[in-house]
Amino acid sequence: MTKSIVCFLVAVISQNSWSQNQERTVINGKITSNTNDLEGVYVVNAQTETMTTTNASGAFSILAKPDDVLVFSSIQFKENRVLLTCENFTDLNFTVRMNLVMHQLQEVVIKRYDNINAVALGIVPSGQKSYTEAERKLRTATALDATANAGTMAGGSISADPLLNFLSGRTAMLKKEVEVEKKEFFMKLLERMFSLEHFVERLKIPAEYVKGFEYYAVENKQFTTILNSKNKTSTEFLMGELAVKYKEIIAGEGK
Template identity: 25%
Template sequence: MNTTAGRATISDEEGMFSIEASPGDTLLFSAVQYRRKQLVLSASMLESRFIYVNLEEFVNELDEVVVRPFNLSGDLVRDMQQMKTEPVVTASTLGLPNAYVKPMMQSERLLKEASMGPFHLGMITAVPFNPLINMITGRTKMLKRRVARDRKYLLTQEVRNYYPDSIFVSRMGIPADRIDDFMYFCEVDSKFDSIVSSDDHIAILNLLLVKSKAYRENNQLD
């Protein structure tokens, strides 16, 4: 900045700059990583083609700061030992009977509702008509197919999350934008469910490698 003339400029990546100035003007150099420096221009300076200005690096050292109200030191182990925390309240810590029950999918809830059998109210046995109507209309059968489809989709997503995209692309030769299509290609294989349910990651990877070769051939990707 030419503080005398009230003009300013910014240097390029190599530190080069140009600014209008007259003899006696004061230039102020300022940057985050350097100390400020002032330079009064003389007539001989302006007659030179270039003026080289050396700046001194500036390191902003902060005073020690203590974070309150916990007085954290930055040592995670020590800080965790000193902190007082309340017990985690979950269904399992409370000993509730539904602690480890897997939540049903929407399709499973609909199927259960559609096929709900007789229930007893004291001395009276109530027989709902919904299961019979749903069976006649085919809704129960449709819901069973939806449950099976949703379960298979969850298995496919579980396998999809086992491996990063780079494995599909580099090792299996599957383009990144076709990974989901490739997973559907694997999903229809009769051995897919049993291998994935075994939770054997080596067997799952071998299956994907075999299927990737067939997928590339069918889609002419090689």
């Protein structure tokens, strides 16, 4: 008797389940958002707990019926629940809008790590000389290519480019560019270390002559060596001596 009751209940439950699934049909849709990363979003029928995921274009297909609730969820999107209507099943462009999860930072702390650089990361070999843009051009124009035709009886040849660059004056021009680049570098370094007020109020150089004094100072090899060491005290001391000489020069021009 007990076995008969159990078999009857199983049959009824199976019949109800089959009837419910028969009422549901496949609904096709697509999610949209402000991003192209639409793949892998979970689509769950809250009533049947069946699940699927969207493809690369955001499209999905799932078994459902009107009044079912589809739950859309993903790490990058806010959860969205959609109550299905009859119109959704006949809509060839059934789309669900997804909103991106925005993580607002309360504070951003920027730390300087002096030990992390191209050498420490293994990008540039240790001890390798670095070149500026002008220095690279000059090096390319004057470098001898001793590997050309390597392996021949002559044991290789030397590129004629350096000689041609020398004769055409290109080498001399590139050397001037390197010198100008160095002076510009020292000028910027000097202006970062000392303000305009320092030149005018401390060194007593008229404001209209400050730029001229900077050019005068970076022409001095001893000064640029000390300036490049970033020793502000030594730089300021020598700059004071140069300022005295420079003021004598502009005073003499005024006579």
